[in-house]
Amino acid sequence: MTDRSEALSQAVEALLASRQTRQPLQALPEGARPADKDEAYAIQNEVARRLGPVVAWKVGASGPDAEPSCAPINAATLFFGTERLPASMFNVIGIEAEIVYRFARDLPPREEPWSRREVLDAVASVHPGFEICDTRFAKYGSLDPLSHMADQANHGALIVGPAVGNWRGVDPVGQPLMLAIDGKLVVDVLGGNSAVDPVRLLVWLANVGARPFGGLHAGDTVTTGSCTGTIFIEPGSRSVARFADIGSIELTVQ
Numbered sequence: 001m002t003d004r005s006e007a008l009s010q011a012v013e014a015l016l017a018s019r020q021t022r023q024p025l026q027a028l029p030e031g032a033r034p035a036d037k038d039e040a041y042a043i044q045n046e047v048a049r050r051l052g053p054v055v056a057w058k059v060g061a062s063g064p065d066a067e068p069s070c071a072p073i074n075a076a077t078l079f080f081g082t083e084r085l086p087a088s089m090f091n092v093i094g095i096e097a098e099i100v101y102r103f104a105r106d107l108p109p110r111e112e113p114w115s116r117r118e119v120l121d122a123v124a125s126v127h128p129g130f131e132i133c134d135t136r137f138a139k140y141g142s143l144d145p146l147s148h149m150a151d152q153a154n155h156g157a158l159i160v161g162p163a164v165g166n167w168r169g170v171d172p173v174g175q176p177l178m179l180a181i182d183g184k185l186v187v188d189v190l191g192g193n194s195a196v197d198p199v200r201l202l203v204w205l206a207n208v209g210a211r212p213f214g215g216l217h218a219g220d221t222v223t224t225g226s227c228t229g230t231i232f233i234e235p236g237s238r239s240v241a242r243f244a245d246i247g248s249i250e251l252t253v254q
Contacts, residue, residue: 007032008039012046015151018136019051024091025137027147034146037069043150045212048072054213058131058155059205060225061195068201070209071153078221079159084252085132087235090156092140093253094133095233096226097179097187097241099172099198100160101126103222107206108215114206116199122216123202126167128241128249129223132156133230140232158223161249169245172198172224176244179228182237187228198224 011032018025027033034040048054048071056073079085087093104124107114134156137143141154148154164170173196179187195201201224210216233239238252 004039008034008043008046011043011150012050015043015047015136016050022091024135027137027143028150033144034150037146037149040146040149041212044071044152047150047152048074052076055219056158056221056223057205057210057216058153058158058223058225059201059209060193061201063194064196066195068195068204068209069149069153070205071149071155072213073152073155073158073221077155077157079157081162082159083250084254085157085159087253090132090134090253091136092134093156093233093235093237094140094154094230095181095239095251095253096131096133096230097177097228097243097249098129098131098223098226099126099175099193099243099246100129100158100221100223101198101202102160102163103216103218103220105218106215107210109211114203116203119203119206120168120199123167125163126170126172126246127163128161128243128246130159130239130241130249130251131223131226132159132253158221159249159251160221162247164246167246171245175227175246177227177241179231179239179241181231181233181239186231189227192227192229193225195225201225
């Protein structure tokens with residue numbers, strides 16, 4: 001084992017220990033912080049492998065032309081049709097309304113990139129969703145971006161609502177969305193995703209991001225970035241997101 005791989009292993013162990021003990025980290029160990037995106041992904045992916053099967057993904061981008069980034073999601077933090085989760089699962093509760101895609105068939109790595117049409121043809125359904133953002137660090141957003149990327153890109157949980165019928169007729173780019181917290185409207189937006197086009201993110205994930213795990217697989221669930229920004233809520237809060245053409249999702253974290 002090289003000195004650098006040993007250091008990255010220390011970061012993996014620190015993140016896993018924080019999850020197990022529920023003791024937040026002030027930072028990753030000195031000398032074990034990722035120096036670039038490749039190292040951040042190496043830490044992130046090894047933590048995911050140690051946590052169990054990868055059954056979902058989060059993917060996003062800071063702008064319409066920006067390079068996307070992603071994080072694998074394990075079965076323990078993926079929920080379907082759930083309207084209530086315990087606040088004890090999280091160190092912080094940052095809720096985001098998102099558009100979620102589920103895949104009907106595999107898109108394994110191959111020499112020729114998967115096209116937009118091929119990726120869409122592999123989609124089984126589209127859903128409204130909530131991602132809860134969380135952190136294994138003492139303070140959310142307090143460290144360098146690469147450390148937060150290594151920490152599963154701040155993932156806490158993914159909650160998936162009911163599938164929408166005729167999803168191919170839905171325009172995700174111009175989708176009206178309202179988010180209410182405890183009955184108070186906090187977001188009323190058209191689109192709202194910083195990446196603008198979520199399908200571009202799916203294509204990148206199929207061709208690049210998911211390669212370390214054998215590409216995308218039938219049944220994989222992919223959430224495509226916040227349409228609302230991150231709204232930090234208190235335990236007991238009830239969140240309701242209503243997409244005009246995708247439907248509604250409700251969640252109480254208590």
